[in-house]
Structures are given as C-alpha cells and as structure tokens.
Amino acid sequence: MELNVVSKTSGDRIHEDSPTPDLIGWTMDHFKNQRLAMTTSFGMEGCALIDMFASLGKPFTVVYLDTMFFFPETYTLRDEMVTRYPHVEFVNRGTSLTPEEQAKQHGEELWKTNPDLCCKLRKVEPMHQTLLEIDVWVTALRRSQSITRANLRVIEWDWQYQLLKVSPLAKWERSEIWSYIQEHKVPYNKLHEEGYPTVGCTHCTTPVEGSKPGDYSRSGRWKELNKTECGLHGDGI
C-alpha cells in the first residue's frame, strides 16, 4: 500500500472515511499549535503509524511507557526506531517505581497476585499523568483488535482522559499493517516472527501457537487470567 501523505489545510473536510494519509496530514496541520503526541508500546501498528507521521518530515513526539518489564527485543526495536527517525522525539514516561520497590510495597509477583494493580501502577497511572500534558492524543488502535475497540472513531473525544483522540488506523486490518511494514521496511518486534501477535510485559505475554506476523490476537496476553486489557483505553482495569 503506497502512502503519499497530502497535507490538507484546515479548511478541508476530514471524515471517518478520509484516506489515512489525508487524516495524518490534516492532524499535523490542524493541531500544529496544540500539544500533540502519539503513545505507543512499539506494537506493529504503532511502528507503522510512527513511520506514516515521520514521512511528513516534521517534528513529532512519541511517548512510550517503559514498564521495566519489556522484552529485550522491544528495547532493541525502540533503539532501531530512534535511529531511523531522528526528527521524531521518543520520550519515556514510564513509572519510576522499580520492580524491587513494587515487591517491597505490594508483595512479590504482583502481576500474578493482583495484575490489575500492577497494570495500574506501571501503565494506567503513568499514562494518566502523560495525558494531562497533551491536548491531542494520537493512537494506533484498530477497531478489529477487540470488541471494546469496535466502535472506535477516527477522531473522537476521549471521556476517560478528557482530550481529543485521533486513531488514523481505526479501519485498518492487521494484514494491511503487516503489508505496510514490509513494503516500507519499517522496524518491527522480531517476537512477531516467533509466535507473539502482540508484545507486552515479559511476565504477561506468551506466544500463540501457529501465529504469524500478519495475524492479530490477544490470546497470548494474561493467558492464565480473565483479563484482556490493561485499562489504558477505557476498557476498565
């Protein structure tokens, strides 16, 4: 899929079905005087979207939350992205609570005894702090990722965090993301080639048998638990 980003002026109409390059160009133009940032956990969708915004050649801020439980492959990917997109500012807004301090305060292996609290401490609260400083939040969410994301709009007001949320890939399928990644030679997490459809924390992510990079599933996340989301996107925690 060829991406030719066209920067629209603020007078142009943008709607749910606008082509993705138009949405991205419009977002950068329309909100250039706002505090605009994308958040990512360096999933395949996030890497593709960073590449699309970066292709405009303008300064752009990407925030990630290092939980201190990333896979080594995720840190490698982060470093590759930083090198490839020098005009993109990558900012870590992860928790300062070390795993050792967390164990002291809440007990060993909190991800097993109370994973909701663990996600709250290491993801939800740092994200909340981050979003207090942002006016326009760019995400790489897709509708077909889960039932809770099925009604995602390309541009919508986020009631949980009280800011404008832009999700240019809302209508994309994983297979299209994978095609884009390959066509544009975008760095991606090598764990996708080892059966990990999504990659989160080491303690809570397992491979899914037979999964290929173009497949999407959350069944490898919190496998032993009745939990599918970390609570970052209004899914509850």
Ligand code: SF4
């Ligand atoms: S995904 Fe697991 S280890 Fe990571 S913050 Fe949530 S419960 Fe903790």
